[in-house]
Amino acid sequence: MEDDRNHQVAQGDVFEDVDNHGNDCYRVIIQFTGRMFGSFSQWVIFDFGTYPVLVRKLSVEVGSQDVLNVVKSLHQKYLFDRWTSQNCKIVRQPEPSNPTDDQLLQKYKAPDASECLITQDIIIAELNCNNYIHKMHKLLELEELTRHKIISSFNICTTVQIQNNISESAGSFYARPGELFMRVPLSDNLTEDTNAGQLILTSVKKIWFAPLNQGRKRVFEANILDSSNYGFDGRGKEYIYLCVPPVCVQALGLEAGSNVEVEIQFQMNRLHFCRMHFAIDCLQNIDIVFPYTKNVNPSFKQDTALTHVSSKFLNEDQMKVVQHIVAERVGYSPPFIMYGPFGTGKTETLAQATMMLIKESKSARILICAQSNSAADRYIVKYLDKFLKERKLEDKMRRVYFKERRVNTVKLEVQKYCAMTERKDAFSPPFREDIMQHSIVITTVETSLELLHLNLRGYFTHIFVDEAAQVLECAIIMPLSLATEKTCQVRYFTSSMATKAFTHAYPGLILLLTSA
Known part of the structure; x- marks a missing residue:
């Protein structure tokens, strides 16, 4: 029934x-x-x-036997020994956390068995507007599982040294009360020259370990030493230093000066993948990634002031791009893609378009997202700071950083556009009322997701994504999830390879810029 x-x-x-x-x-x-x-x-x-x-x-x-054989072989390929919350108990040290991040980690679980993840639909079915959200979730899980497998090459059973102090050329210091250090020899040199080494150096902050003589029913978590805990980079070429929390020290009866045989598994920070899953679920308009090409109408109103914009900094082709961005379009217009080699003036074009919008339209609200903080800061240092100073509009721009970014690593001309604590020693997280007071908001692609949590979908009239080819497609969706059918979206690439991934979605809308 x-x-x-x-x-x-x-x-x-x-x-x-x-x-x-x-x-x-x-x-x-x-x-x-x-x-x-x-x-x-x-x-x-x-x-x-x-x-x-x-x-x-x-x-x-x-399905056919050939396809099923491929599925079966992939199941075998992704079989590897991995601890999860489903097959063992994880003993963690309580740490301050972000409630929003905790909710994402709880909602989007780590992929478990390859048998449940790898199916012929994932292998055969083409990505289309009907299966996009479901399949992208599965592809993200497969990507995450792949990275876990790569990182697992550094997993090791070894004898570790328990210490209460560290004395290295970079400095000497003692462990905090209740804590101890663990010196772990590595099975291979830890460098960025290998995929596994690069992933560990960029994506791993924690390890799980279990004493070999106690089985695997209980696994303990420890942090790799870094700037956030002891101000010391504990990742050496042939070893790493771990901070063992009091709960683990007490449970295992660890003592300084002892040696312990343990099994160690490196744990990738999953938050980046959880954020991409969330962005996909927030994508309300599938036509952002699969535009209705038959309905494209690239024309714009001829009687507006923005139709006649000009610039002494741009050539004819670049001005066509700016005109497309700033003009009020008539009818359906999909996201606009601009690509070309380095040095062809793509950033210059977007910066000039931003300045023209601010000069000519009081209602313009622009979000500029870049792949890195340095690329985002470049818009301020090279273009917008001087422009806003001359027009006394410095209060119209907000630079949004993630709150863990150290203030002393940011240039002074950029800091003045940031929301900071009263002591000016840390960046404040963005809040809705503050963002809505600014006409230009600049941040990284991933940090733009913070704006989605503030219910700002539809607030921006223009969204620019800088160097979109350098990030995963799901990451680009983070800022694009803020768009509605009325938002002007511009992405630019430096790699012709990147256009291949989007040609099926945007035929005829790729513009090659000539030299600036």
């Missing part, structure tokens, strides 16, 4: 049986009939009247 939510429900006594040893059991026979090729899955829930309930996911692949 079905419940009020169209779930198939059966009473448990229907499945009561006796096993070969005469014990009571439940025997559920599953039957499946497929009339088409594809991947099919269904959740079965066993509810015994109390929580928690038992859950099992059933999956069936229906």
Whole structure:
């Protein structure tokens, strides 16, 4: 029978049986009939009247033998030893956290088994407007699982040294009360020359470890020493230093000067992937990534002042780009893509378009996103700071940093556009009322997601994404999720390879800029 939510429900006594040893059991026979090729899955829930309930996911692949062989081989490829919260208990040190980040980590779980993730639909089905959100979630999970597997090459069973102090050429210091240090020898040199080394250096801040003599039922978490805990980079070429928290020290009875045999697994910071999952779910207009090309109308109103803009800094082709950006368009206009080699004036073009919009339109609200902080700051230092000073409009621009960024690493001419604490020693997180008081907002692609949490979708009239080819497509969706059908969106690339990934979505809308 079905419940009020169209779930198939059966009473448990229907499945009561006796096993070969005469014990009571439940025997559920599953039957499946497929009339088409594809991947099919269904959740079965066993509810015994109390929580928690038992859950099992059933999956069936229906297809040609060749395709099924490929799926099977990929299942084997992604089989590797990995601890998760599903197969062991993780003992963590309580740490201050961001509630928003905690919610994302809770909502978007780490991919577990490759059998559930890798299906023929993921391999065969083309990305289209109907399956985009579902398939991008699956591709992100596959990318995350791939990175975990690469990082796992540094996982090791070894003997570690427990210390209460560190004395290296970079400095000497003692552990805080209750904490100890763990010196871990590595199985390979830790450098950026390998994929695994690069991922560990950029994406790993924690490790999980378990004493070899205590099995794997309980796994402990420790932080790699860095600027956020001891002001010391604990990542050497042949070893790393870990900060073992008091809860682990006490549970394992660790003492300074002892050696312990442990198994260690490096843990990638998943937050970046969770943010991309969230951005995909916030993508309300699929035509942002799959425009309705038959409805494209590139014309614009001829009687507006913005139609006749000019600039002594730009050539004819660049002015066509600016005209497309600043003019009020008529009818449907999809995202605009601009690409070309280094030095062809793409950043200059977007900067000039920004300045023209501010001069000619009081209602313009512009979001500029770059792949890196240095690229974002360049818009201020090279172009907008001088422009706003001359017109006494410095209060119209806001530079948004993530709050952990150290103030002393930011140039003074950029700091004045930032929201900071009263002591001016840290950046303040953005809030809605402050952002809405500014006509220009500049940030990185990933930090733009903070604006989505502030319910600012539709606030910006123009969204510019700088060097979009250097980030994953799902990351570009972070700022684009703030757009509506009325938002002008511009992305530019320096790599012709990047255009291939988008040509299916934006035919005829790619403009090659000539030399500036």
